[in-house]
Amino acid sequence: MISTLYIENIAVIEKCSIDFNLGLNVLTGETGAGKSIIIDAINAIMGQRTSKDIIRTGAASAFVSARFDDVNSAVKAKLNDLGFEDDEGSLVVQRTLNAAGKNNCKINGKPATLAMLRELSVNLINIHGQHESYELFSPETHIDYIDSFGGCEKLLEDYKNKFSEYKILQKKLNEANTDESERLREIDLLTFQTNELYDADVQPGEEEQLNSERGTLMNFEKIQSLLSKARNALSGDEGGGTEAVDIASSALRTVAEYNPEYENLSAGLTDIYYNLLDYSEQIADCIDNLESNPQRLEEIEERLDLINRLCRKYDCSADELQTLAENMRRRLDELVNYDKSRDELISACANAEKLAEDAAQRLSEQRKSAAKNFAEKVKEEMRFLNMPNVELVPGFEKAELGAKGFDKVELLISANPGEAPRPVAKIASGGELSRMMLAIKTVLASTDAVDTLIFDEVDTGISGSAAEKVGLKLKEVSSSRQVLCVTHQAQIAALADSHFLISKQFEQGRTFTDVTLLDRSGRINELARIIGGVNITQAALSHAEDMLNQ
Secondary structure, eight states, X not given: OEEEEEEEEETTEEEEEEEOOSSEEEEEOOTTSSHHHHHHHHHHHTXXXXXXXXXXXXXXXXXXXXXXXXXXXXXXXXXHHHTOOOXXXXXXXXXXXXXXXXXXXXXXTEEEOHHHHHHHHTTTEEEEOTTGGGGGGOGGGHHHHHHHHHTOHHHHHHHHHHHHHHHHHHHHHHHHTOOHHHHHHHHHHHHHHHHHHHHHXXXXXXXXXXXXXXXXXXXXXXXXXXXXXXXXXXXXXXXXXXXXXXXXXXXXXXXXXXXXXGHHXXXXXXXXXXXXXXXXXXXXXXXXXXXXXXXXXXHHHHHHHHHHHXXXXXXXXXXXXXXXXXXXXXXXXXXXXXXXXXXXXXXXXXXXXXXXXXXXXXXXXXXXXXXXXXHHHHHHHHHHTTOTTOEEEEEEEEEEEXXXXXXXXXXXXXXXXXXXXXXXXXXXXXXXXXXXXXXXXXXXXXXXXXXXXXXXXXXXTOXXXXXXXXXXXXXXXXXXXXXXXXXXXHHHHTTOSEEEEEEEEEETTEEEEEEEEOOHHHHHHHHHHHHHOXXXXXXXXXXXXXXXXX
16 A cells, blocks of 8 residues: 655645555645645656656755555565565665656666656555546457456457557468569569678678778788887887896896895896787787788778768668678579468468467357446445446447457446437436546456555546445455545535545745645544535534535
8 A cells, every 4th residue: 555655746735744554545625735746746756757747846856755555465465576585574666757757767766768757656555546537438448447346357368469569460371472573573672682682691790800900901011010010119229128128027036146135126127027028929920921912902992982872872881781782682592482382371360360360269159258347346336436327237249359359348228217328428327427537436446456446536527425335445445455545525514534624825925735634623624624615614514524424
């Protein structure tokens, strides 16, 4: 669960630390007080896309930190996969945003990426935003609910792999089905190009070696002069460094006969003397092997000119020319052996399509089995949420193979007796959408491992007894996992285990948002404000106290 959320310089929040608890955590406050900013901050540490405009005016950067305690086994496994240590069931995720749009993320104090935060958050938090209910208008999302409930992940992954193989072969087959004139034209071009590249036979590293040899030949006289100068300095006709070191070494050997302390100096200089002799001989060999060869230089210039021309023509480096030639040869072989290759592709493609179809069929069967049970459970939850006559039917149609199989799935709903089930977008009101999504989230909560569920204004479009039922459902869900809920309904807020008030003040022309954990007296006043508005009456206070007592 999320135990502490710290926010700094995000929108109207300058600094704020919130200690959440187990059970149902409710956040209330006036519209515009900053409740949505809390959700934005949580989204930030989940690795979601965040605009730099969220940074508080005048601040150079914003910072969010969240501590999670008693993380589940899925989070621990993901931490291990990502290369982070599990701190005895605790986890700290941090993110800094600066005005330049750059992010600095950390997991348990170690640098991380946004992608890592996103991967980790999948098993940490599930957020149901106030606009998420409208996803129900898109039938494409319905299949995901059923897959999640039915545990179809492995079958879906198997299908995706087979479908991907099929699409690759299908693309190759389409490429092979070019018209005859285009095929012959490509054969002619590739024949010329492969012959050109194979005749050139440019080897990896050849250009670098030729440039080195060219530099030596072009600077023959200068190199010879410098090598001779170096050898003379070591052991020229009039002595040199080697002779000087030999004299020093001999002198110290004699000194060492009188005092052994000088033996190390003598031995060291003797080693240097022999090293210098060796270097002098190596330089002499270099001078003997050095030769001026204008013909070889001309050959190198011609070879480098050919390599540079091929690199410009094929837009690649010299070291890539050989690989390019091999790829062209393979493509040429495919085109020359067109009929054989095409027949093999047709057979392979048909086989891959059959495997994908079989995988899609297995996936579809599990979906249909899960869909009926899923619809019944969602319908049961919706009936509890003051929709007693609701009917929910999963509609299946077979379509062409696609990213998720061949199933086209849509949940059809009837909210009133005598009405045939129809698409959600055609009949559901805002309040019905909110309750349907809450019902779906409640059902799915039993199948996922996420410890914290967040509901941002799940009460949209509902009031009265329906709002109370929504609160009771949230309370029920919070018995097995942590729930955070942003609400405007007193019926929901009254059921909280922990009630936080989001408020804002104006000081010196700036807006500041505070988050306060309310005691019983504070809760009564806040519930009375929600019930009665600006002017809180004694009747509203009494009603609020009764709600808490109940």
